[in-house]
Amino acid sequence: MGSSQTSIPPKKNCFLTVLFLFLSTSSAQNVLRRGSSLSVEDDSDILTSPDKTFSCGFYGMGQNAYWFSIWFTNSKDRTVVWMANRDRPANGRGSRVSLRRDGAMVLTDVDGSIIWETNTTSTDVGRAELLDTGNLVLKDPGGKILWQSFDFPTDTLLPNQLFTKRTKLVARSHSGSYASGYFSFFFDNDNVLRLIYDGPDISSIYWPNPDFDVFGNGRTNYNSSRTAVFDEMGHFISSDQLQFRAPDTGLLRIKRRLTMDHDGNLRLYSLNNETGLWVISWQALSQLCNVHGICGINSICVNTPDPKCSCPPGYEITEPGNWNKGCKPMFNSTLSQSQQVKFVLLPHVDFWGFDLNFSASTTFDSCMKLCLGDYRCKAFSYRLDGGRTLLHKRRAFQWLPSAESETTIGSPSMYNFNTKKTRWKAWFAKFGGRRISSEGREEHDESDLTRFVRVVKRKIQCGETSWIEEIVDPRLNGQFSRSQATTIVELGMSCVEEDRNKRPTMDSVVQALLECLDES
Ligand SMILES: *[C@@H]1O[C@H](CO)[C@@H](O)[C@H](O)[C@H]1NC(C)=O
Ligand SMILES: *[C@@H]1O[C@H](CO)[C@@H](O)[C@H](O)[C@H]1NC(C)=O
Ligand SMILES: *[C@@H]1O[C@H](CO)[C@@H](O)[C@H](O)[C@H]1NC(C)=O
Ligand SMILES: *[C@@H]1O[C@H](CO)[C@@H](O)[C@H](O)[C@H]1NC(C)=O
Ligand SMILES: *[C@@H]1O[C@H](CO)[C@@H](O)[C@H](O)[C@H]1NC(C)=O
Numbered sequence: 001m002g003s004s005q006t007s008i009p010p011k012k013n014c015f016l017t018v019l020f021l022f023l024s025t026s027s028a029q030n031v032l033r034r035g036s037s038l039s040v041e042d043d044s045d046i047l048t049s050p051d052k053t054f055s056c057g058f059y060g061m062g063q064n065a066y067w068f069s070i071w072f073t074n075s076k077d078r079t080v081v082w083m084a085n086r087d088r089p090a091n092g093r094g095s096r097v098s099l100r101r102d103g104a105m106v107l108t109d110v111d112g113s114i115i116w117e118t119n120t121t122s123t124d125v126g127r128a129e130l131l132d133t134g135n136l137v138l139k140d141p142g143g144k145i146l147w148q149s150f151d152f153p154t155d156t157l158l159p160n161q162l163f164t165k166r167t168k169l170v171a172r173s174h175s176g177s178y179a180s181g182y183f184s185f186f187f188d189n190d191n192v193l194r195l196i197y198d199g200p201d202i203s204s205i206y207w208p209n210p211d212f213d214v215f216g217n218g219r220t221n222y223n224s225s226r227t228a229v230f231d232e233m234g235h236f237i238s239s240d241q242l243q244f245r246a247p248d249t250g251l252l253r254i255k256r257r258l259t260m261d262h263d264g265n266l267r268l269y270s271l272n273n274e275t276g277l278w279v280i281s282w283q284a285l286s287q288l289c290n291v292h293g294i295c296g297i298n299s300i301c302v303n304t305p306d307p308k309c310s311c312p313p314g315y316e317i318t319e320p321g322n323w324n325k326g327c328k329p330m331f332n333s334t335l336s337q338s339q340q341v342k343f344v345l346l347p348h349v350d351f352w353g354f355d356l357n358f359s360a361s362t363t364f365d366s367c368m369k370l371c372l373g374d375y376r377c378k379a380f381s382y383r384l385d386g387g388r389t390l391l392h393k394r395r396a397f398q399w400l401p402s403a404e405s406e407t408t409i410g411s412p413s414m415y416n417f418n419t420k421k422t423r424w425k426a427w428f429a430k431f432g433g434r435r436i437s438s439e440g441r442e443e444h445d446e447s448d449l450t451r452f453v454r455v456v457k458r459k460i461q462c463g464e465t466s467w468i469e470e471i472v473d474p475r476l477n478g479q480f481s482r483s484q485a486t487t488i489v490e491l492g493m494s495c496v497e498e499d500r501n502k503r504p505t506m507d508s509v510v511q512a513l514l515e516c517l518d519e520s
Contacts, residue, residue, distance in 0.1 A: 032128040037098035040066050040090060047130040048073065053255060054081070054134040058095070065089035067178060068097045068107050068116070070134055070149065072255065076276030081134055081156040081257060082149050085116035086178045099128050105138060105147070120147045134158045157230070157258040163187075163238075165226040169260035182293060182324075183264040187226040192219050192240045195266060195284060197293035199324065206264070206292040207284050218242075230258060234268065234281060246270060246281035256281070263307075264291030296326025300349060313344055343368065350381065456493065 030047050032038065038045040038057055046057035052073055059069040059080060068084040084097070084107050094110035103125035107116040124140040125147075131137060135158075136149040150161045155169050163169075165187045173181035182199040192214055195207035208217035219240045228238035234246025234256055248254055248270055255271040257278075268282040285291060289301035295309035296318070302308045311317055311327035318325040356377060359370070364382055371377040494503060 030130045032099050034099050034103070034126055035101050037096045038068075040092060040095040047128075047136075049130045049132045049134070051132045053132060054130060056130045056136055058090070058097075059083075060092060061089075061176075061178070064092045066092055066095060070130070070136060072257075072271065074255075074273070074276060075271055075278065079257070079278070080178070081154070081158060082136070082152075083154045083178060086154055086172075087180055088115050089178075090115055099125070099138075103138075103146075118147045122146060133160055135161070155260045159230055159232045159256055161229070163228040169258075169266070171260045171264065172262040174262050177262075181262055183260060183262070183291070185260045185266050187228075187240075190214070190221040191224050191226055192221050193228060193238055193242050195260075195264070195291075197264060197291070199293055201297065202293065204292040206290060207266075214240075230256070230268070232256070234270065236268065236282075244268070244282050248281060263288060264294055293324065296324045298327040298329075299323065300346075312346060312349075 030050055032047060038047070040058040040060075046055050048055050054070055055073045056070045057068070058066045059071060059078065060066045067080075067086065067089055069080045070082040072079045072081065090107065091110035095108060095115075097105065097107045099105050101123075103120050103122045105118045105120070105128055106114055109115050118138060120138055122140075125138045126141040128136060128138050133150075137145045138147040139145055150158075151167070153161065153163075153167050153169055155171050157163055157169060167186075169185040171181040171183040173179045182197055183195065184198065185193070185195055188194045188205075192208075194205050196203065196205045208219065214221050219242060221240065223239040223241075225239045228236065228240075228242070230236035232254075234249045234254070236242070236244050236258070246254075246256065246268055255273070256268060258266065258268045260266050264285075265288060266284040267280050269278040270281045271277075272279055287303045287305070288294060288307040289303045291307075294307050295301040298315055299309050299311055299317075302310070309323040314330055315327035316330050317323070318328045356374070357370070359367070362370075367380055367382050371380040
């Protein structure tokens, strides 16, 4: 690996330097001959593309999980673009990938069981080769390609990698995992490129905008070739007429990737060759709350701008720590006819994508009666201009981005709604009488980050000394400055203090980081 490519000042990247030294021990080869193999235990068993942009070998994460992968050699955090079998990692001992004599490339686990294989049992296969494009190919002695990783994308598409009706980009389940998640990018049966959330409970298409038809979204369903591709300049074209260009288009040497991210957004990235960081150059959705499934059933999503999930009054998080499962009612949701029903106002909230019925020019009262009369109706919204009414099934609520103020959810008065701010004037949810207080709401409202902070704080308070080793990237093999790491983690935790006033200013953060790094 050419160290000239990584022009990162070593002083400012105490962690990084160690990682790069570690990587640079690998010898560059881009070919694996028939009958040979790569071993998980040997760090130098890596194929590198001739121009060194891509590397291919075993990529390890966590305690003992390794994947046969292709990644960008020079991105700061190792960016994996392809994996052989993302849902079944291999053991850190004894696993290997072999180009067998019968022509198949096979990934085996410690016990010899097959984790993945190419179905190329042809004695014509002469070698495996990692190309400059990031494509791993099996070639015959004449150079003809018999199998290529480009035909089996994981969550990422690279320049000149053809996207077809047979391929799909499937997001990781969450950051910190490589397993298949629920969001994907694909050509739908009507020839249109779409994004879908396909989870255990609901499945729903959220891009392009489901409120418009194919042509309203600027696409066509007439061309059944179903192919899409983007070039090195960052120009994407598809047979359904989806087209976009990266703003840095024209710069040929920029490394790019199109990735179906774990948060449900599809993004085109450009690599900044000086920092090793990825810059977003295009994304399908500008507001993540429009991604279905982010907050799960019955929950409210707020763009802050990062999406933040919460439960409406009378509901609580179904599985603390996992917003995908949404919120569940704290009351008996099977309402009987005789039971008293009360509506609660949720200002600036839209119920997106799950409408049960729609009526134009109706009064507020008849709108409410319609909802009461249909057992499937959980809520309704009423818009004053033209008196449109929407009845909704029980699905994800959505908070409109314009609601910045601390709005009181759950005004018991039906007619007390704000008529000024948003397109949808009012939002009402139907609850089973009595328990509409917000009790128990915030107590369960804990994200992964807050849990992490809480756990680390407790460890520090209890005088545990091993906590820093536990949270620093294991790939550093313990080669880092304890005091620097401690400072950085403590700084990070102070930035996410509940109490806004306890958070440090940006200036003091930068100051503290510079001081910490100057110690090295
Ligand atoms: C090989 O074939 C098996 C069985 O048909 C299939 O499950 C597997 O996905 C194929 N592998 C590749 C890499 O195409
Ligand atoms: C259909 O799309 C393909 C790929 O973009 C393109 O080459 C072809 O010309 C299109 N066909 C028509 C009839 O527009
Ligand atoms: C980094 O990218 C710029 C274009 O943005 C290019 O001019 C420059 O040569 C690149 N540097 C290296 C070391 O590749
Ligand atoms: C909920 O209401 C139904 C119908 O009124 C009743 O059969 C059921 O027992 C109630 N469940 C609880 C947990 O109160
Ligand atoms: C929608 O509401 C109207 C009354 O406004 C009713 O006649 C119609 O049956 C409803 N449709 C559905 C699918 O519930």
